[in-house]
Amino acid sequence: xxxxxxxxxxxxxxxxxxxxxxxxLVILIPIAVLRPFVLKYVGLQLLLNMAIPLSLATIGQxxxxxxxxxxxxxxxLVGLVTCIVGTVxxxxxxxxxxxxxxxxxTYMLIGAFLNLRKLxxxxxxxxxxxxxxxxxxxxxxxxxxxxxxxxxKATSLAVPFVPFPVLFLVILAVLxxxxxxxxxxxxxxxxxxxxxxxxxxxxxxxxxxxxAVFGLVGLLGILSGMALAGITTSADAxxxxxxxxxxxxxxxxxxxxxxxxxxxxVGAVLGACTMxxxxxxxxxxxxxxxxxxxxxxxxxxxxLFLSGLAQAQKGARYV
Amino acid sequence: xxxxxxxxxxxxLRDIAAAKWLWSFVxxxxxxxxxxxxxxxxxxxxxxxxxFASFFMxxxxxxxxxxxxxxxxxxxxxxxxxxxxxxxxxxxxxATNNEIALGIIAGLAVGAAVGAFNFGLIRLIRIPPMxxxxxxxxxxxxxxxxxxxxxxxxxxVSLSNFVATRFGIVPLLFLLVLAIAxxxxxxxxxxxxxxxIHAIGQNTKAASLAAIKVNTNKLLTYVLxxxxxxxxxxxxxxxxxxxxxxxxxxxxxxxxxxxxxGGSSIAGGNSNxxxxxxxxxxxxxILYLLDILGTAIGLRYILTGVIILGIIFAGGExxxxx
Numbered sequence: 001x002x003x004x005x006x007x008x009x010x011x012x013x014x015x016x017x018x019x020x021x022x023x024x025l026v027i028l029i030p031i032a033v034l035r036p037f038v039l040k041y042v043g044l045q046l047l048l049n050m051a052i053p054l055s056l057a058t059i060g061q062x063x064x065x066x067x068x069x070x071x072x073x074x075x076x077l078v079g080l081v082t083c084i085v086g087t088v089x090x091x092x093x094x095x096x097x098x099x100x101x102x103x104x105x106t107y108m109l110i111g112a113f114l115n116l117r118k119l120x121x122x123x124x125x126x127x128x129x130x131x132x133x134x135x136x137x138x139x140x141x142x143x144x145x146x147x148x149x150x151x152x153k154a155t156s157l158a159v160p161f162v163p164f165p166v167l168f169l170v171i172l173a174v175l176x177x178x179x180x181x182x183x184x185x186x187x188x189x190x191x192x193x194x195x196x197x198x199x200x201x202x203x204x205x206x207x208x209x210x211x212a213v214f215g216l217v218g219l220l221g222i223l224s225g226m227a228l229a230g231i232t233t234s235a236d237a238x239x240x241x242x243x244x245x246x247x248x249x250x251x252x253x254x255x256x257x258x259x260x261x262x263x264x265x266v267g268a269v270l271g272a273c274t275m276x277x278x279x280x281x282x283x284x285x286x287x288x289x290x291x292x293x294x295x296x297x298x299x300x301x302x303x304l305f306l307s308g309l310a311q312a313q314k315g316a317r318y319v
Numbered sequence: 320x321x322x323x324x325x326x327x328x329x330x331x332l333r334d335i336a337a338a339k340w341l342w343s344f345v346x347x348x349x350x351x352x353x354x355x356x357x358x359x360x361x362x363x364x365x366x367x368x369x370x371f372a373s374f375f376m377x378x379x380x381x382x383x384x385x386x387x388x389x390x391x392x393x394x395x396x397x398x399x400x401x402x403x404x405x406x407x408x409x410x411x412x413x414a415t416n417n418e419i420a421l422g423i424i425a426g427l428a429v430g431a432a433v434g435a436f437n438f439g440l441i442r443l444i445r446i447p448p449m450x451x452x453x454x455x456x457x458x459x460x461x462x463x464x465x466x467x468x469x470x471x472x473x474x475x476v477s478l479s480n481f482v483a484t485r486f487g488i489v490p491l492l493f494l495l496v497l498a499i500a501x502x503x504x505x506x507x508x509x510x511x512x513x514x515x516i517h518a519i520g521q522n523t524k525a526a527s528l529a530a531i532k533v534n535t536n537k538l539l540t541y542v543l544x545x546x547x548x549x550x551x552x553x554x555x556x557x558x559x560x561x562x563x564x565x566x567x568x569x570x571x572x573x574x575x576x577x578x579x580x581g582g583s584s585i586a587g588g589n590s591n592x593x594x595x596x597x598x599x600x601x602x603x604x605i606l607y608l609l610d611i612l613g614t615a616i617g618l619r620y621i622l623t624g625v626i627i628l629g630i631i632f633a634g635g636e637x638x639x640x641x
Contacts (some may be wrong), residue, residue, distance in 0.1 A: 070449065117632055120585045122393065122449060126572050127628040134620025141617070245457050248450060290468070294461025297454040305444045 016255045020270040023253055023303050027277040034284045041163050045156075047280060048165035048273065052155060053078065053228035054246055055169055055272035058254075059176045060220030061247035062268040063213050065256055066180070067192040069114065069121035071214075073129035074221050075243030077103065079236060080136040081225020086145025086235025104218045111214025115207040136237035145235025155230035169269050176265025189213060190263060242293055246275045249300040274299070339582030339634070340594030346580075346630075347601040350608055358611050366488045368603040370558070373496040374551050375599035378570045379577030380503055381547030383595060384540050385448075386578055387507075389520035389587035392448050394541065396433055396456030397548045397574050401567030403459050404429040404552030406467035409474060409562045416475045423553055430549020433459055434542035441541075442534060463564060474557040482557045492554065497596070504592035513590075516540055520587035573602060576627045579634070602627075 037043045057074050064071045071077075081100070089096030110128065114121050157164045180186040188209055191199040200206050225240075232239060253274055254267025278299055279292050287295075355361035378397055385394045408426035412418045433455065440451035473479075484491040507513035515536045518526040527533045551570070556562040579585055580601065581594025605626060609619045 113632060119631060123575055123579060123585055123631060124628060126575060127624045127631065130572060130620045130624030130627075134617045134622075134624065136617075137620065138615065138617030242457075245453055248453065252446075252450065288465070290464045291461055294458045294465075297457035297461075300454050301440060301444060301446075301451075301458075304446050304450075308444045308446070 016264055017267055017270070019303065019307055020254045020264075020267040020274070023299070024270050024274045024277065027274055027281050027299075031277060031281050031284060038280075044163040044166055048163070048169065048276065049155070049231055050279075051273045051276040052165055052168055053224045053231065053240075054243070054250070054276055055172055055269045056220050056224035056227060057240070057243050058247045058250035058268050058272040059172060059265060060217040060224065062176070062251045062254075062256060062263060062265060063189065063220070064121070064217050065193075065248075065251050066189050066263040067210065067213055068196075069210070069213075070125065070248065071217050071221075072122055072125040072244055073132055074217070074224075074247055075240040076129040076132035076136070076237075077218070077221040078225040078228055078240035078243055079238055080132045080139075081222050082147075082229040082232070082239055083136045083140040083145065083235040083237055085151065085226055085229050086147045087140045090146045090148060100222050103222060104215050107218030107221075108211040108215040111210035111212070111217075112207045114214075115210045133237055140235045140237060143234050143236035143239070147229045147233045147235065151226055151230035152233060153230075155227055169273065173266045173269040176268065180263060180265050185212070193263065242296075245293070245297060245300075246272070249296060250275055252300065253303050340591045340597060341582075343581050343594050343597030343601050347597055347604055350601060350604040354604060354608050354611065357608070362488055364604070364607050364611070366485065366490060368600060368607050369493040370490045371606075372596075372599040372603045373490070373492045374555055374558075374570070375573055375577050375602060376496050376500060376595050377547050377551045377554075378574040379581065379595045379599060380500065380592065381544035382574040383578035383581075383583050383590050383592075384507075384516065384547075385544045386575075386583060386585060387516050387520045387587050387590045388537055388540055389523055392520075392537075392587060393452065393575070394434075394437060394544050394548075395449060395452040395571065396437060396459055397544070398567030398569075398571045399456040399459040399463065400430050400433045400545055400548040401552040401555060401570060402463045402562065402564060403433070403467075404549035405556035405562030405566055406463055406470065406552075408553040409472040409556050410467065410470070412472075412475050412478070414473045414475055416477045419475055419478050422475075423550075426553035427546050427549045430545035430547070430552070431542050432545070433548070434545025435538065437545070438538045438541040442537075460564075467562070468564060471561055473561050478557045479560070482554055492558070500592050500596060507590050507592060512536065512539065517588060517590065520589070572623075572627065576602060576631075580627070580630055 031047070032039050035043070038047045057078055061071055061074055081103075084096050084099050088099060106128075110124060113119060114124060159167055178186075180190065188199060188204055192206065192209060196206065199209075224243075228240060229235065250271035251263075251268045253271030254264050254269070256263045256268060275296055278296050279289070282289065282292055282295060351361070351365065354364055358364055378401070382394060382397065385392050404426040407429050408422040410422075411425050412422035437448070437452050437455050440446065440455060441448050444451065482492050486494070507517075515526065515531045518529065518531055519533055519536060523533060548567075548570075552562070552567065555566055559566070575585075577595055577598045578590075579598075581596075581598035582591045583589055583594065606619070606623070609622055614622065
């Protein structure tokens, strides 16, 4: 924990994390008041279980947004991965593995093409979302499948003292942070988001960088899908259809900006937790899950509105 | 004011767009030739395509207006607006012929409200349109889920008959939308509003310095896009025997694919209505071709995505979002 705080302080000022922490507390405190049980070991395990796959996908989205791109297909990819691990891999492990590698390769190609052909990532990834869902529906037309036991075990590890999801999220946040702020890759990545021309003119290949970043996005999407398959124990093409909004919301709640360059891994993980907790809070308040996605969208807008008020003097940025 | 119009008139709108949009018609004709080889009822396919192409054209025109506003401008709430507008209209019409006008107006009003809400978010919260419309889309979808899920209200008979009317092989719906498209073509190329939004899309700051009311015109554009989506929702519900939750889903990709394939730049600043017609027919004919060939639903998704991506890759936008 000290390590995390120190890392946070070095890279980003704590001020950046103030909003993500506050917005998470706003959701977490009512949950804890309504059901004090959730703060115990088992409670936290149940509460934050679903944050594992979401935060993996959110960190993926964060890398894309760090270079000013967006992955609109990540939810469809996560659904496809649950189908691959749940249906293909149990019959033919090699084929499943090849498909996963193919996904990473496709992502890298997309990254390179975005740069070489000057394409808009939103158009291309919305197109890709059809391809991912088409593949997923072909593999597994209706929810089902047979998730390997190892994935189910891996997502419900019993760790002493700290509930596994908490441990996992902390490690993920620290790793993401270190990649962003302590590696050459991270420096270039943030550089592209901040000033593409400067990075390009310093002799770095932007196409390779975008390929690498998108490869990473694909990889994190795959890990997310595996985690989700382990938790839900089913292969379902549409299981993560809301992930596009939730991951973008997670990154933005975490202080990331769509303009690129300004980014926080710790914030993104906190944002993903907040989005997960919203669903739980609604359940505890006995509000129909029908409202969930709208509530998540509204919370995103509210937080962005509040953070916008704080810097209103800086003038309109996007309009 | 006159001098501004004079200055805007010299923008080379036509030169930018002239070549690209023709390809969408070439593509449509090629696909139709293939259909006429493999299908026994090619003319029937064309008629059916023209009906659905009307919906593609409506959402495509709305999205094109928004995209014209320049880098980053996009409306991702269209699919959900279609759904909500359809539900509201069907509910108010309540399957009776008396309230058709009320239902249509309400459907359009839903679209206008979502459009105004979208621009309000973009302007007041200062977030990119992509995020704003994504979030508002989910809020709109929630309304549909909460208030209208499971509701099966049939459209009034006379409205269903109206949208299914054909003159020979030409659907009335298609003629109606064609008329709207012709009006939009003249609005975009001849009217002050058209020139203003092109100017905003090419250089917002310059447009603002040229005394163009940037925010008013942007608001109007987002509202218009919402109205187009609302109209699509009403007509689609009438055409398909009622509104459903997932009714608008396929229009997310297609609303963007239609203007892009039709030769409008995704980076904004230019627009092309004839291309909307060509691209809509092209995409619909491809869908029907896949249908005739008996393609499974999964494969159809994959091919739709791959074909659209292939065209976009091949076309290669030369300018990009900042």
